[in-house]
Amino acid sequence: MNESSHLAAQYAVGRVLTEAETFEDAAPRLVEAMLEVLGWELGNFWVVDDASRVVRVTATAHRRAEELDRFAATSRSFAFRPGEGLPGRVWLAKAPAWVTDIASDPGFTRRAAAIEAGLRSAFAFPAFRGNTVLGVIELFSVDGCEPDAALLDVMTAIGGQVGQFIERTRATRTLRASEARKSAVLEAAVDAIITMDHKGLVLEFNPAAEQIFGYSRDEVIGQEMCRFIIPEELRDRHREGLARYIETGEGPVVGRRIEVPAQGKDGRQFPAELAITRVDVPGPPIFTGYLRDITQRKRAEAEREYLLALERDARAQLEDATARLRALQALTETALQHTSLDVLAQQFLARISELLHVDNVALFLLTDDHKQLVLNASLGPLYEGQGSSVIVPVGEGIAGQIAQTGSPVIGADIVASNGGEVTSLPARSVVGVPLMAQGALTGVLQVSSDTSRSFTNDDVHLLKLAADRIAVGIERVRLYEREHRIAESLQRSLLPGRLPRILGVTVAVRYEPGGPGLEVGGDWYDVLELPGDRLAVAVGDVVGRGLRAAAAMGQLRNVVRAYAFENHPPHKVLDLVNRLSERLDRADMATLVYLVIDPADKMMCMSVAGHPPPVLVTATGRASFLEGGRSVPLGALPDSVYPQIEVPVELGSTLLLYTDGLVERRGQSIDEGLQRLQKAASEAPRDLELMCDYIMTQLADDESGDDDVALIAVRLANVAQRPLQLRLPAAPESIATLRGALRRWLQEGEVAAEDIFDIAVAACEASANAIEHAYGPGDAHFEVDAALEQDRCRVVVRDFGSWRASRSVDRGRGIHIMRSLMDEVDIVQSQTGTEVALSRRVARGE
Amino acid sequence: MSDPIGSVRLAERGGFVVASLTGEIDLSNATDVQTAIEEAVANTHRGVVVDLTDAGYLDSSAITVLFRLLRQTRARNQQFRVVLPKESPLRRVIYLTELPELVEVYENPGQAVKADAGEALSP
Numbered sequence: 001m002n003e004s005s006h007l008a009a010q011y012a013v014g015r016v017l018t019e020a021e022t023f024e025d026a027a028p029r030l031v032e033a034m035l036e037v038l039g040w041e042l043g044n045f046w047v048v049d050d051a052s053r054v055v056r057v058t059a060t061a062h063r064r065a066e067e068l069d070r071f072a073a074t075s076r077s078f079a080f081r082p083g084e085g086l087p088g089r090v091w092l093a094k095a096p097a098w099v100t101d102i103a104s105d106p107g108f109t110r111r112a113a114a115i116e117a118g119l120r121s122a123f124a125f126p127a128f129r130g131n132t133v134l135g136v137i138e139l140f141s142v143d144g145c146e147p148d149a150a151l152l153d154v155m156t157a158i159g160g161q162v163g164q165f166i167e168r169t170r171a172t173r174t175l176r177a178s179e180a181r182k183s184a185v186l187e188a189a190v191d192a193i194i195t196m197d198h199k200g201l202v203l204e205f206n207p208a209a210e211q212i213f214g215y216s217r218d219e220v221i222g223q224e225m226c227r228f229i230i231p232e233e234l235r236d237r238h239r240e241g242l243a244r245y246i247e248t249g250e251g252p253v254v255g256r257r258i259e260v261p262a263q264g265k266d267g268r269q270f271p272a273e274l275a276i277t278r279v280d281v282p283g284p285p286i287f288t289g290y291l292r293d294i295t296q297r298k299r300a301e302a303e304r305e306y307l308l309a310l311e312r313d314a315r316a317q318l319e320d321a322t323a324r325l326r327a328l329q330a331l332t333e334t335a336l337q338h339t340s341l342d343v344l345a346q347q348f349l350a351r352i353s354e355l356l357h358v359d360n361v362a363l364f365l366l367t368d369d370h371k372q373l374v375l376n377a378s379l380g381p382l383y384e385g386q387g388s389s390v391i392v393p394v395g396e397g398i399a400g401q402i403a404q405t406g407s408p409v410i411g412a413d414i415v416a417s418n419g420g421e422v423t424s425l426p427a428r429s430v431v432g433v434p435l436m437a438q439g440a441l442t443g444v445l446q447v448s449s450d451t452s453r454s455f456t457n458d459d460v461h462l463l464k465l466a467a468d469r470i471a472v473g474i475e476r477v478r479l480y481e482r483e484h485r486i487a488e489s490l491q492r493s494l495l496p497g498r499l500p501r502i503l504g505v506t507v508a509v510r511y512e513p514g515g516p517g518l519e520v521g522g523d524w525y526d527v528l529e530l531p532g533d534r535l536a537v538a539v540g541d542v543v544g545r546g547l548r549a550a551a552a553m554g555q556l557r558n559v560v561r562a563y564a565f566e567n568h569p570p571h572k573v574l575d576l577v578n579r580l581s582e583r584l585d586r587a588d589m590a591t592l593v594y595l596v597i598d599p600a601d602k603m604m605c606m607s608v609a610g611h612p613p614p615v616l617v618t619a620t621g622r623a624s625f626l627e628g629g630r631s632v633p634l635g636a637l638p639d640s641v642y643p644q645i646e647v648p649v650e651l652g653s654t655l656l657l658y659t660d661g662l663v664e665r666r667g668q669s670i671d672e673g674l675q676r677l678q679k680a681a682s683e684a685p686r687d688l689e690l691m692c693d694y695i696m697t698q699l700a701d702d703e704s705g706d707d708d709v710a711l712i713a714v715r716l717a718n719v720a721q722r723p724l725q726l727r728l729p730a731a732p733e734s735i736a737t738l739r740g741a742l743r744r745w746l747q748e749g750e751v752a753a754e755d756i757f758d759i760a761v762a763a764c765e766a767s768a769n770a771i772e773h774a775y776g777p778g779d780a781h782f783e784v785d786a787a788l789e790q791d792r793c794r795v796v797v798r799d800f801g802s803w804r805a806s807r808s809v810d811r812g813r814g815i816h817i818m819r820s821l822m823d824e825v826d827i828v829q830s831q832t833g834t835e836v837a838l839s840r841r842v843a844r845g846e
Numbered sequence: 847m848s849d850p851i852g853s854v855r856l857a858e859r860g861g862f863v864v865a866s867l868t869g870e871i872d873l874s875n876a877t878d879v880q881t882a883i884e885e886a887v888a889n890t891h892r893g894v895v896v897d898l899t900d901a902g903y904l905d906s907s908a909i910t911v912l913f914r915l916l917r918q919t920r921a922r923n924q925q926f927r928v929v930l931p932k933e934s935p936l937r938r939v940i941y942l943t944e945l946p947e948l949v950e951v952y953e954n955p956g957q958a959v960k961a962d963a964g965e966a967l968s969p
Contacts, residue, residue: 632913632948670939
C-alpha cells in the first residue's frame with residue numbers, strides 16, 4: 001500500500017457516502033470500494049444492534065467465488081457480543097485489529113470457515129461516532145498481510161466518516177419510519193387532520209378531511225386553509241388570530257379543544273370539535289389541526305337534554321306527589337299516636353292546613369241523633385273561639401249539605417247556626433268532604449280560604465284522603481275513650497259505694513284510677529262493718545293488670561269479705577284466704593293489709609301480707625309507719641304463716657292505708673315515696689277530708705303513671721269530747737274568737753257542719769249580749785262553757801254585768817235567732833250577771 | 847325494636863345457677879325472665895341465686911317471679927338465695943314483701959354460692 005492508495009481509499013469511501021442516500025445502499029458499496037482499493041477479497045460490514053448488544057453482518061462484498069459465498073454466509077450466521085470474534089474484539093477495544101495469519105490464530109472463531117475459503121489474513125476497524133462504535137468493517141485477504149500503520153490511520157479516518165454516515169442515515173431512517181407511521185395514521189384517521197404553515201396555507205389534508213369537507217387534497221394544498229373550511233364570517237378572525245399567535249406566541253385556540261362552526265364545500269355548516277397543536281420545526285412553526293364533525297354528537301346531546309328535562313319534570317311531579325303522600329301518611333301516624341280526641345283533632349287540622357295551604361280548617365262531628373253537626377275542632381280565624389257553640393243542622397250550609405248528601409262540595413258561603421240565629425259567614429272559597437267510618441258518616445271536614453283560591457279536584461281528592469285517615473283515627477279514639485270509660489266504671493263498681501259508718505270511727509277515701517290505659521288494675525279497698533261495732537278495713541293489690549287481674553281482685557275481695565264477716569282475726573283471715581288461693585290454684589299473688597278497729601277498746605289489730613306499711617298519725621300530728629304484723633304476699637307460698645300485731649290507737653289518731661301507686665315511682669326507690677308520705681301525713685291539716693286531699697296532692701302528681709292510687713284514712717274520733725271552756729274579754733273582737741274556737745271544737749267533736757254553723761251563730765248572739773251588758777267594773781270578761789254529749793251540744797254563755805232590757809231591736813232579734821237555732825234557750829238573770837244556756841241535738845261522726 | 851328495659855344473665859357458679867337481673871323487670875318482661883331462669887336450672891344444680899345488684903326496678907310481677915322460683919326450688923329441695931347489696935335501691939321493696947324472712951340475702955354472688963345453707967350474711 002502506498003499513499004496514493006490511501007487517498008484513493010478515502011476518496012472512494014467519500015464518494016460512496018456522498019452519493020448514497022440510505023445505509024442499505026451505502027454499506028455494500030463501501031465495502032466494495034475498499035476491497036477494490038486494497039485489492040482484498042472479501043469484506044463484511046458489521047453493525048451494532050444496540051437493543052441486543054451484538055454486532056451482525058449487514059452487508060458483504062466479495063470477489064465472485066463459491067467459497068467466499070460460503071464464508072459470507074457463515075459470517076452472517078454469527079452475532080458477536082462485545083469481545084467475541086474479530087468484530088467483537090474491535091467493538092470492545094474501540095480500535096482496529098489485524099490478524100496476520102488466521103490459521104494460526106486459535107481465537108478466530110470462523111477459522112475453519114476462513115481456511116476453507118482460502119482467506120489468510122483479516123483486518124477490521126470500527127465505524128465510530130464520538131466514543132461510540134456503531135459498526136465494524138472487516139476485510140479479508142487470501143494473501144498474508146502484515147499490519148500497515150499507515151493503512152490503519154486511513155482506516156481509522158474512514159471509520160470516523162462511516163460512523164458519521166451511519167448516524168445520519170439512522171436518524172433519517174427513524175424519521176422515515178415515523179413519517180411512514182404518521183402517513184398511516186393520516187390515512188386511516190377518522191378525524192380530519194389538516195396541517196398548515198404559519199401563513200395559514202395548507203400543508204397536509206388527510207382523506208378524512210377530504211371526506212368531511214368535500215374537497216380533494218389537490219384542491220387545497222398550498223391554499224389558504226380558512227378559505228375552505230372556515231365559514232366566511234369567521235375567516236378574518238381566524239387570520240387575525242393566527243397572525244397574533246405568530247407574533248406573540250399566545251392565543252386562545254392552540255393547545256385546546258374547542259367547538260367551532262365549520263363549513264364544507266357544499267356550504268353546509270356543521271358543528272365541529274377542533275384541537276390545534278403547534279409543531280416545532282426549524283424555522284416558523286406549523287400547526288396541525290384535528291377536527292371532528294360533531295353534528296351527530298350534538299344532536300344526541302340535544303336529545304339527551306330534552307329527555308333529562310322531561311325526566312326532571314316527571315321527577316318534580318313525583319316528588320311533589322310523594323311529599324303530599326308523606327304528609328298524608330303523617331296524618332295516619334298522628335292518629336295512631338294520640339289517644340285524646342282533642343289533641344288528635346288539633347294535630348290533624350294543623351297538617352291539613354299545611355297540606356292544602358288553607359287558612360281555616362274545621363272538623364264537625366255528627367251528633368248521635370244525626371240531626372246536627374257540632375264543631376269539634378277548628379284552626380284559623382273563621383271559627384276562632386267559638387268551639388262547640390257552632391252548630392250546623394244537617395242539610396243547611398256547606399257542611400250540612402255534605403252531611404246530608406254524603407258527597408263533597410266546593411263552594412262559597414257558609415251558613416252557621418249559632419244558638420238559633422242563622423248567620424252567613426262568607427268565605428272566598430270553601431271545600432268540604434264527609435268523614436266516613438265503616439260506611440257511616442260521622443262528620444264533615446271543611447277547609448276554606450279567606451283569599452280567593454280556587455280549589456281543584458285534586459284538592460278535593462287530597463282532602464278526601466285526609467278525611468279518610470282522620471275518620472279512622474277519630475273512630476279509634478272514640479272507641480278507645482268509650483272503652484276506657486267502661487273499664488273505669490267497671491273498676492269503680494268493684495269498689496265499695498257507700499262506706500259504712502260506725503260511731504267513733506270516721507273514714508275518708510280517695511281513689512284515682514291509673515293512666516289512660518284500657519287495662520283496669522288490680523287495686524282495691526274495702527271498708528266493712530263487723531259485729532260488735534267494729535270496723536274492718538282492707539287494701540289490696542293483685543299482681544298484674546287487665547281483666548284477669550280485675551277478676552282476681554273481685555274474687556279476692558269477696559273471699560276477704562266472707563272470712564271477715566266470720567269474725568276471724570286478721571291473721572286468720574289472711575291464712576284462710578291464702579289457703580283458698582292455693583286450693584283454687586290461683587297463680588296470682590296479691591298483697592293485702594287487713595285491719596280491724598275497735599273504737600270501744602281503742603285497739604287496732606292488723607296483718608300485712610307484703611303490702612306497704614300503714615301510717616299512724618297521732619292526734620298531735622306525728623306520723624310513723626306501722627311495721628309489725630308483716631308477712632309474704634298472699635299466694636306466694638302455700639304454708640305461709642301470717643302474724644298480726646295489736647296496736648292501741650288513741651282518740652283522734654288516724655290510720656292511713658294506701659296502694660303502692662301512692663308511693664312508687666319509676667326511677668325512684670320506694671323509700672323516697674314512703675318518706676314523702678310520712679312527711680305529708682305529718683304536715684296535713686287535721687280535718688280528715690282535708691288531710692286526704694293534702695296527701696293526694698303531695699304524692700299523687702302527674703308522674704304517678706299507670707298505677708291506681710287509693711288512700712283510705714281511718715280516724716278514731718272523740719265520742720266524748722272534752723268540754724270547751726273559754727274566758728274572753730268583753731269586747732266585740734271576742735265574738736270572732738269565740739266563733740273560731742267553738743267551730744274547731746265542734747269539728748273535733750265530729751259534729752255535722754250545719755249543726756256547727758247554727759250553734760256558732762247562736763253562741764255568738766249570746767256573747768254579743770254579754771258584751772253589751774258589760775260596762776261596769778268587774779264586767780271586763782265573759783265566759784263560755786261548751787259540752788258535747790253523744791248527740792247533744794250544750795253551750796253556756798255567762799256574763800257578770802247587769803242585764804239591760806233590749807236597748808235595740810237588734811238584741812231582741814238576737815234572742816229570736818237563738819231560739820230559732822237551738823232546741824232550748826234558757827236565760828237566767830241574777831245579781832252577779834246573766835247566764836244563757838243553749839242546747840241542741842247534733843249529728844256526729846259524719 | 848327498642849332496647850330491652852331489663853334482662854337476665856345466666857351463669858353457673860359453685861353448683862348454682864346465678865341469674866343476674868339488670869335494668870328494669872316489670873310486667874312486660876317478668877315472665878320472660880322467669881322462663882329463662884327456669885330453663886337454666888337442672889335438678890343437679892344446688893340451687894338458684896338471683897343477683898339483684900344491677901337491677902334498678904322491680905315491680906310486683908318481678909316480685910312474683912322471685913316467689914315462684916322460691917316455690918320451685920323448694921319443691922326440688924334446692925336452695926334459693928338472693929344477692930342484694932346494702933346500698934341497693936330495691937332493698938325496701940324486697941323487705942316489704944318479707945321475702946328475706948324466707949330466703950338468705952347476701953351482699954355479693956361470691957358469698958351466696960359459697961355459704962352453707964342457713965348462714966345469712968346480711969341482715
